[in-house]
Amino acid sequence: MSRIAYRPLLSTKVTLAHGSGGVETEAIVENLIVKLVPEALRKTPGGVGLDALDDGAAIPVPGGYMVFTVDSYTVNPPFFPGGNIGSLAASGTINDLLMMGARPVAALDAIVVEEGFEVARLREITESLVKTLAENNVALIGGDFKVLPKGQLDKIVVTVAGIGFAKKLIVDTNLKPGDKIIVSGPIAEHGALILALQQGLEPKDLKSDAKPLTDLMLPLVEKYGDYIHAARDPTRGGLAMLLNDWAQSTGTVIVVEEEKIPVREPVRAYAEMLGVDPLTLASEGVAVLAVDPSKAEEVVEEMHRLGYKQASIIGEVRRAERHRGIVLLKSVTGGVRILEPPSGEIVPRIC
Amino acid sequence: MSRIAYRPLLSTKVTLAHGSGGVETEAIVENLIVKLVPEALRKTPGGVGLDALDDGAAIPVPGGYMVFTVDSYTVNPPFFPGGNIGSLAASGTINDLLMMGARPVAALDAIVVEEGFEVARLREITESLVKTLAENNVALIGGDFKVLPKGQLDKIVVTVAGIGFAKKLIVDTNLKPGDKIIVSGPIAEHGALILALQQGLEPKDLKSDAKPLTDLMLPLVEKYGDYIHAARDPTRGGLAMLLNDWAQSTGTVIVVEEEKIPVREPVRAYAEMLGVDPLTLASEGVAVLAVDPSKAEEVVEEMHRLGYKQASIIGEVRRAERHRGIVLLKSVTGGVRILEPPSGEIVPRIC
Numbered sequence: 001m002s003r004i005a006y007r008p009l010l011s012t013k014v015t016l017a018h019g020s021g022g023v024e025t026e027a028i029v030e031n032l033i034v035k036l037v038p039e040a041l042r043k044t045p046g047g048v049g050l051d052a053l054d055d056g057a058a059i060p061v062p063g064g065y066m067v068f069t070v071d072s073y074t075v076n077p078p079f080f081p082g083g084n085i086g087s088l089a090a091s092g093t094i095n096d097l098l099m100m101g102a103r104p105v106a107a108l109d110a111i112v113v114e115e116g117f118e119v120a121r122l123r124e125i126t127e128s129l130v131k132t133l134a135e136n137n138v139a140l141i142g143g144d145f146k147v148l149p150k151g152q153l154d155k156i157v158v159t160v161a162g163i164g165f166a167k168k169l170i171v172d173t174n175l176k177p178g179d180k181i182i183v184s185g186p187i188a189e190h191g192a193l194i195l196a197l198q199q200g201l202e203p204k205d206l207k208s209d210a211k212p213l214t215d216l217m218l219p220l221v222e223k224y225g226d227y228i229h230a231a232r233d234p235t236r237g238g239l240a241m242l243l244n245d246w247a248q249s250t251g252t253v254i255v256v257e258e259e260k261i262p263v264r265e266p267v268r269a270y271a272e273m274l275g276v277d278p279l280t281l282a283s284e285g286v287a288v289l290a291v292d293p294s295k296a297e298e299v300v301e302e303m304h305r306l307g308y309k310q311a312s313i314i315g316e317v318r319r320a321e322r323h324r325g326i327v328l329l330k331s332v333t334g335g336v337r338i339l340e341p342p343s344g345e346i347v348p349r350i351c
Numbered sequence: 352m353s354r355i356a357y358r359p360l361l362s363t364k365v366t367l368a369h370g371s372g373g374v375e376t377e378a379i380v381e382n383l384i385v386k387l388v389p390e391a392l393r394k395t396p397g398g399v400g401l402d403a404l405d406d407g408a409a410i411p412v413p414g415g416y417m418v419f420t421v422d423s424y425t426v427n428p429p430f431f432p433g434g435n436i437g438s439l440a441a442s443g444t445i446n447d448l449l450m451m452g453a454r455p456v457a458a459l460d461a462i463v464v465e466e467g468f469e470v471a472r473l474r475e476i477t478e479s480l481v482k483t484l485a486e487n488n489v490a491l492i493g494g495d496f497k498v499l500p501k502g503q504l505d506k507i508v509v510t511v512a513g514i515g516f517a518k519k520l521i522v523d524t525n526l527k528p529g530d531k532i533i534v535s536g537p538i539a540e541h542g543a544l545i546l547a548l549q550q551g552l553e554p555k556d557l558k559s560d561a562k563p564l565t566d567l568m569l570p571l572v573e574k575y576g577d578y579i580h581a582a583r584d585p586t587r588g589g590l591a592m593l594l595n596d597w598a599q600s601t602g603t604v605i606v607v608e609e610e611k612i613p614v615r616e617p618v619r620a621y622a623e624m625l626g627v628d629p630l631t632l633a634s635e636g637v638a639v640l641a642v643d644p645s646k647a648e649e650v651v652e653e654m655h656r657l658g659y660k661q662a663s664i665i666g667e668v669r670r671a672e673r674h675r676g677i678v679l680l681k682s683v684t685g686g687v688r689i690l691e692p693p694s695g696e697i698v699p700r701i702c
Contacts, residue, residue, distance in 0.1 A: 014468040019498025029496050032474050033460070036481040041490040044457055049492035057459060057492035059514065062413040070421070070512040071495040072461040076503075106395055108408060109384070110423040110510050117365040123383050130387040139392040141400035141408035144422040145380050147370025149699050152427075154503035159461050161421040161512035163410065348500050 015345075021236020022280075022342035029053075048100075053245075054172050055096040055232055056162070067102035067164040069093060074157050076349035077197055078125065082190075082208030085158050086129035088351060091210045091284060092235065093162035094136055098217035099231045099287065100171075102164030107133055110144040110159040117156060125158065136214045138162075170221070172230035172290075175250045177319040179229050180296035184216060184287040184308045185209070186262040187239050191281025192270045195347045199274060205266040210284035216306050217287060224299050230290035233283065235351055237342050240279040240327070242288055244341035246317075248325035256315030256339070259332040279329075280342040282350050290317060366696075372587020373631075373693035380404075399451075404596075405523050406447040406583055407513070418515040420447035425508050427700035428548055429476065433541075433559030436509050437480035439702060442561045442635060443586065444513035445487055449568035450582040450638065451522075453515030458484055461495040461510040468507060476509065487565045489513075521572070523581040523641075526601045528670040530580050531647035535567060535638040535659045536560070537613040538590050542632025543621045546698045550625060556617040561635035567657050568638060575650050581641035584634065586702055588693050591630040591678070593639055595692035597668075599676035607666030607690070610683040630680075631693040633701050641668060 009031050017024040034042070034050050043049025047065070048058040056069035071092055078085040090107070097104040109129060113122060133140055189209035196203040213233070220228065234242045239261065247254045263271075263278050271278040291299050296313055303311035320326075327339040360382050368375040385393070385401050394400025398416070399409040407420035422443055429436040441458070448455040460480060464473060484491055540560035547554040564584070571579065585593045590612065598605045614622075614629050622629040642650050647664055654662035671677075678690040 009470060012470050014464050014466060014470060014473060014498055016466050016498055016500060019464075019496065025496060028470075029494070032470075032477045033481070033491070033494060033496075036478055037491045038485055041485055041488075043492050044490050047457075047492065049457075049490060050494075057457070059457060059492075061417070066412070066417060066514075068457075068459055068493065068512065068514060070459040070461045070493065070510065072423075072463045072497055072508070072510055074463060074497050074499055106398075106400075106408070106410060106419075108419055108421040108512065110421045112423045112425060112508055113365050113370075115365060115367050115370075119360060119363050119365060119379075119383075122365060126383045127387055130384070134389055134392055137392075139395050139400060140384070140388045141394050141398065141410075142419065142421065143380070143384060143401075145370065145376060145384075146423055146425050147365055147367055147699070148425055148505065149367060152505035152700075153508075154499065157423070157463055157504075157508060159421065159423055159510040161419065161459065163417075163419060348498070349503075 016348050017344050020346040022241055022346060024343060048169060048171055052171060055099040058100060058169055064165060064167040065169050067097055067100045067166050069096035070161040072157055072159040073351055074349045075194060075351050078155055080193060080197060080208055083210045084125055084128050085156060086125035087132045088210045088284060089158040089160045090129045090132035091212045092351060093160040094138060094212040094214060095233045097162050097164035098213055099233055100166060101169050101221050101225060102166035103218060104136060104138045104162060104164045106139040106141045106163045108142040108161045112146045112148060112153060112157045114153045114155055115147055115150040132212060136212050168225055170228055170231045172232060172246060173249050175230040175246050175290045175317055177252055177317050178293050179290040179317040180293055180313045181254060181256060181315040182289045182291055182300055182311060182313050184303055185310045186264045187234060187283045187286055188263060188267050188278035188281035190284040191238060191347060191350055192267045194350045195274055195276060196270050203270060206270060208284060213287050216308055219306060224295055227292040227295040228289050232288055234286060234288055235282045235284060238280040238282055240339050240342050243327045247327050251320055251324040253318045253320050253323060253326055253328060254315060255318055255328045255330060257330045260312055260314040262310045280346055367699050368695050371697040373592055373697060375694060399520060399522055403522060406450040409451060409520055415516055415518040416520050418448050418451045418453035418517050420444060421512040423508055423510040424702055425700045426545060426702050429506055431544060431548060431559055434561045435476055435479050436507060437476035438483045439561045439635060440509040440511045441480045441483035442563045443702060444511040445489060445563040445565060446584045448513045448515035449564050450584055451517060452520050452572050452576060453517035454569060455487060455489045455513060455515045457490040457492045457514045459493040459512045463497045463499060463504060463508045465504045465506055466498055466501040483563060487563050519576055521579055521582045523583060523597060524600050526581040526597050526641045526668055528603055528668050529644050530641040530668040531644055531664045532605060532607060532666040533640045533642055533651055533662060533664050535654055536661045537615045538585060538634045538637055539614060539618050539629035539632035541635040542589060542698060542701055543618045545701050546625055546627060547621050554621060557621060559635060564638050567659055570657060575646055578643040578646040579640050583639055585637060585639055586633045586635060589631040589633055591690055591693050594678045598678050602671055602675040604669045604671045604674060604677055604679060605666060606669055606679045606681060608681045611663055611665040613661045631697055
């Protein structure tokens, strides 16, 4: 089932909300991209493409699938506690491939930078990009470099295209009623930090979680690939967007227990101070999995062994009765509310 | 032989010249990217990667190679006679794949746009992008969409990653002494137009040549693949940069006859008025080939039959004697001068 509903575009100008990764982003992508592509050209035969709107796309090759992803990173500030736009771009690319069940193999970069940017700072960024790829055994096989005149770009945009190989794909529409929802660790770390920095705060107890999840996902996929029905990292739009995507695209209801979602206390405090729900804030080093109930506990234990000590089951997928494609949040007191997909301006230039 | 010489970076800030596609671009890419990547990770085993700095990269798969390219398009103005940034991005991506000997198969896009950009204008761009891909039977299988706050980006950056398949690669370092240099048509059309527009002129007799060369390259590669030793499109840096790249990377001397290079009269006139050598200006719908001398005439005739009426042999590759890696330009009067690779600011945001 495709979740493409072709929501109307309600404005004549592009707004920040169109880039926030919430419902407005889906609307503009559906209307200005997906809808325009002839159905036969939304994927290659036997592959995964635009209709899926998954972390990546896939093309069948003998023995499996080549998997592809491309993202433009615009994070502001480009240097932040825990990384910079280079390490973030490499991590995000690697994670998108991993979430498709693929082993990351190679990447190409395209950098657009403002005239006058310090060469030394640019080198820090490219060093981080290259180092993060190399540590994960990902080759950098090509790229592009452009400069915009002073004043025509605020600092830098780093785009990375990633290439991976999967024997078997994890396609999120395979999510099934009964599946347990697992998160690999505390959420919203990257989003809370960048939001705080953009507000001019100096958040000493916040740090970006941006990191490749290679050490988690490769062993998990190897051992439990058949039982991981869906996998995604909750970047723009956060856990709220991810779960709504999953529920909508499969026509299921996802029920999560609020107190089981790991959120570090300083993240919760900053989010509250800044008036943002941590469930809508980006993580850049967290995996969310939908796992067959027969193996869910075992997968969590394996995640603990792999060093992801706070991995936990936060909820489950249910067959829809009256309402299809919604996410329910159970509070510790037993109350239940609908977790809406985020909309409006969340945080600009978060990734 | 690698042409990577690691020229020193002479400035502490990024300059427009670093983005012009000339020698400064090579220097910054070599120093800030290539040099930092461990040699074993500059390509995948048996593939083509960073060392080649060709139009694209390649990874071997059973039966041939998957070919990849990524470029960020920043052209300003984004709408121009003959196309827009969307059709340009699609054409450039398709051409990069074709120049590697590949059949273009699929693409992914990443759009970064300024807050306040007209949705109708954005739709024109995405329509052109999608239409150009579809007309060339290239699937659009994924992408990304971001918005930068007003004032943080001048209009739009469109990045496209392309995926192709080649039974046999055209790797430009296979260029051989004796090869004839062929251009498919008049050069510098796109560059002259964009330069004129940026100078505030209204060049009625100029038009961008941006177009995919699928109808030229697929039949040529099918029929003459074994004889086409090198292929590239002369985009940033123009024919001058392309030929210098080839001469340097193979340690040969390339001799071209100035009067045989097709340049339309209005292009020549505007270039002269604006003080720029057309040989350094970008073409976005021209192929330059190095072809085995035994088949060069036949290839040119085939190009004429395919509709490229002005295709012609403009020169040849010679074994280097005293000087290696240079390009010589013979004038109609018999004089010979060295055609230097372009440097300095040529035209910002040309593609």
